[in-house]
Amino acid sequence: MCGIAGILALNATAKPPSREALLRMAAAASHRGPDERGLYRDRRAGLAHARLSVVDLQHGQQPLADAEGLTWIVFNGEIFNYLELRDRLIALGHRFRTRSDTEVVLHAYQEWGQAAFERLNGQWALAIWNAVSGRLVLSRDRYGICPLHFCEHGGHLFFASEIKAIFASDASIPRSLDPAGLDQTFTLWAAVAPQTVFQGIREVRPGHVRVYDKGVAHEQAFWQPRFPKIGDQDEDRFRGSLNEAVEVVQAALEAATASRMTQADVPVGCYLSGGLDSSLVAKLGRRFAGE
Known part of the structure; x- marks a missing residue:
């Protein structure tokens, strides 16, 4: 379990992400990642990470960049088939500088785009930022094991593993409870994404990718559960004893x-x-x- 966070300026008039705000966000998530903290910032986006070291303890620091330093990732979770994916990517010409599953995810995205998430076997919440294209990609695993919240406020997008990190970034973000989210929490044990218990705070839905392309957001599913009924002609439906x-x-x-x-x-x-x-x-x- 790690903590990820970030800020994106949604338009040209918005101020660059504040280094102090990113540090506050990382500090608010320090209980999720007590081993290391990392920070990346440019004029459009900032990424922060609180690391719990599990894989490649010496070289798995985040935020992690590609060889050109143009595409950056912050990642929370674990990919269980990353060694197989790594071998496949090496065969396709990719070269790795670490043994971490984080770098495998980054290269997989560069090779297959959003289709890479369909290939991952694991649990994750992540953000990938490309400073040249101005595209930010947020992704969450199929069942939503790893949390990922976001808020658009004052011309900026704020995102983090926990809502407290979003609130730590900017004191002007409203802190108002949402009755619908409270109702779901008391009824179902947790609010159902994209709903949360705070107004204006949303959660990336499980099995979805949310993309900000030059500040404009669009979201799509890369996986959805299927529940075939008896008699369905679905080829994947189990027919054994x-x-x-x-x-x-x-x-x-x-x-x-x-x-x-x-x-x-x-x-x-x-x-x-x-x-x-x-x-x-x-x-x-x-x-x-x-x-």
């Missing part, structure tokens, strides 16, 4: 747990709630971790 379904689910659980236990460069633990789900994950995790 109950025993076969058990085998497929078990194989998927084992593969998912193995990838999470073997990619990190630090010890990995498991939260236990006492339920069957976390107990099963812990048992599988111990098998693949070897201890």
Whole structure:
């Protein structure tokens, strides 16, 4: 878990992002990333990062840039198939300076554009900024495991892993509760994106990409859940027996747990709630971790 944050000037008359504001945003997210802080800033955009070091402890600092220093990324999460993607990108001619999954995401975006997010197996919230094109890309994983909030105020876009970091950036941003968001929180345990509990603060929807192209925003889904009904002719619909379904689910659980236990460069633990789900994950995790 890391913390990302940033500010984008939405038009030519808006002031450049404030270094002090970006530092305040990073400080507000320091509990998410106690190991390092990083900052990037130009006349249009600023990115901040609070890092929890998990992969490539020595060289995975963020914000991270491409070789030309024109495209920058801040990333929160973990990509479990990044080694396979890295090999594929190397075969396509890409060269890497780190062993981090963050750099793999950046190169994947440069190679495949927004279609890169369909190839990622993991959990993430990220921002990619290109200083030449003036394009900012915000992306969130399929199920919204990693949070990503945003607010447009005073000619600027503010975004961050947590709302408190947005509020830390500018004292003039309104702090008014939204009754609809409160209703969803008390009813469903959490507000349903893009809704939040604060007026004027929104959340990038799971499985979506939100792009600011020269200050103009547009958003689209790169993934949506499907719920085929009995009788549907969907080719992907499971048609096996109950025993076969058990085998497929078990194989998927084992593969998912193995990838999470073997990619990190630090010890990995498991939260236990006492339920069957976390107990099963812990048992599988111990098998693949070897201890």
